[in-house]
Amino acid sequence: MKQKSITIYDIAKEAGVSSATVSRVIARNYPVSAKTRKKVLDLIDKYDYQPNAVARSLTKKETKMIGFVLPDITNPFFSQVFIEAEKYALTKGYTLILCNSMNTSEMESKYLKILSERQVEGIILMGGRINKKLPDAVEVSEVSQVLDKLPVMMINGKIDGLHCHSVRTDEAKGMELAVNHLVRQGHKKIGLIGGVNGITTTDIKVEAYRNLLLKYDLTFRDSWQIYSGFDVQTGEEAIDKLLMLNKDKLPTALIGINDLVIMGALKACRRKRIKPFDFVGFDNTDLAKNSSPEITSVSHPYSQLGEKAIDLLINASKSSNESKDILLDPYLEVRESCSITKL
The missing domain is CATH 3.40.50.2300 (Response regulator)
Structure with a gap:
């Protein structure tokens, strides 16, 4: 018999038992004599028989x-x-x-x-x-x-x-890690770019960012917190908007709502031939690890x-x-x- 055509009925016929007995041996949910069990298991091993997963799920009422x-x-x-x-x-x-x-x-x-x-x-x-x-x-x-x-x-x-x-x-704690690190680095002018207002992962980070600036008595400007989105393109757009709104009073460091936004920010800065910022990303993805420069980033567990x-x-x-x-x-x-x- 070809392996691909083996069914439970084939195993039962060769073993000289009913298909129900073969099912009991497979499911181990009903007593079967040791001799019969061995005969069935030997045939299962011989033909590398794989019980049909769908049929098994219907019997056990589970699909895994x-x-x-x-x-x-x-x-x-x-x-x-x-x-x-x-x-x-x-x-x-x-x-x-x-x-x-x-x-x-x-x-x-x-x-x-x-x-x-x-x-x-x-x-x-x-x-x-x-x-x-x-x-x-x-x-x-x-x-x-x-x-x-x-x-x-x-x-x-x-x-x-x-x-x-x-x-x-705990994304609020993640924002705290980012701001604390920048403060220890000597930054007093910190901006936040990316995200969408009304999306909870953004709202949590924005609220934490604003509270932390108050905690450290740091300057906060509405124009330093830019909603833009979550991808590379919106990171570029965030830099364009930041520069347009802050021609003479830019932050010295920027935190991105995620790594993709920071990648876009880096791209925009290179295109404009400017290097005014330190950057911190969020998510600690492979992009952060393989970027140039490699990006400091808040990591999820x-x-x-x-x-x-x-x-x-x-x-x-x-x-x-x-x-x-x-x-x-x-x-x-x-x-x-x-x-x-x-x-």
């Missing part, structure tokens, strides 16, 4: 699959968290199904429906609606409906009023984010109904972009 919805897999922050979660999930016998919503609520909605229908054991959400300060009622309702069927886990975001687990980096998310989701049915919100500490990776003060 977890849906993972994120807005943009090309963003190194999202991809790094996904990779860490995927690596850990595999050690637990689970497979992640990646759904890239391409930064649209409509695609998020579509994937939530698809994953629920495909009987995943839970869904992990990153970005999108869980980072909106005011998600619309439909977006909230859709997640609530999923929660009625299966557990939902949120990474670096949450939706007020929904009781589900979340794990996130990526492994912990991925592992905690998987553990909480897997154990959701075993835990109490009380939702858990785990806050993890970031750290600062110091590199060339602000290791020497340029004052």
Whole structure:
């Protein structure tokens, strides 16, 4: 018999037992004599028989699959968290199904429906609606409906009023690490670029930044805090706007809402042939490590984010109904972009 055509019925026929007996040997959920068990297992080994995963999931009422919805897999922050979660999930016998919503609520909605229908054991959400300060009622309702069927886990975001687990980096503390480092370097004029008002990850950083400037009695100017977006192009645009609004009173250091924004800022400064700033990024992605100069950046505890998310989701049915919100500490990776003060 060819390996590709082997079925449970073939194994049963050669062993001289019923297909139900073979199923019991595989599932180990019913007593079978040692002699019969050995005969079946020897044949399974002989033909390298792999039980059909779908059939097994229907029998056990589990699929060992977890849906993972994120807005943009090309963003190194999202991809790094996904990779860490995927690596850990595999050690637990689970497979992640990646759904890239391409930064649209409509695609998020579509994937939530698809994953629920495909009987995943839970869904992990990153970005999108869980980072909106005011998600619309439909977006909230859709997640609530999923929660009625299966557990939902949120990474670096949450939706007020929904009781589900979340794990996130303490981004306010991350901003504190960045500002503290720049102050120790002698900076008194610090700006912040990137992000979008109303996105919680931006709002948290902006509020922390402003509070820290007050704490250190440092100069704050509205024109030194530039909303622009989250990618390289918007980092370039932020520099253009900063220079336009501050022709004679520029900050000496800039913190980026993420590493992509800082990459854009560096690009704009090179294009304009100016070197007025020390830079600190956020996310500590490979871009920061491989840039020239290498960028000092606030790092998420990526492994912990991925592992905690998987553990909480897997154990959701075993835990109490009380939702858990785990806050993890970031750290600062110091590199060339602000290791020497340029004052």
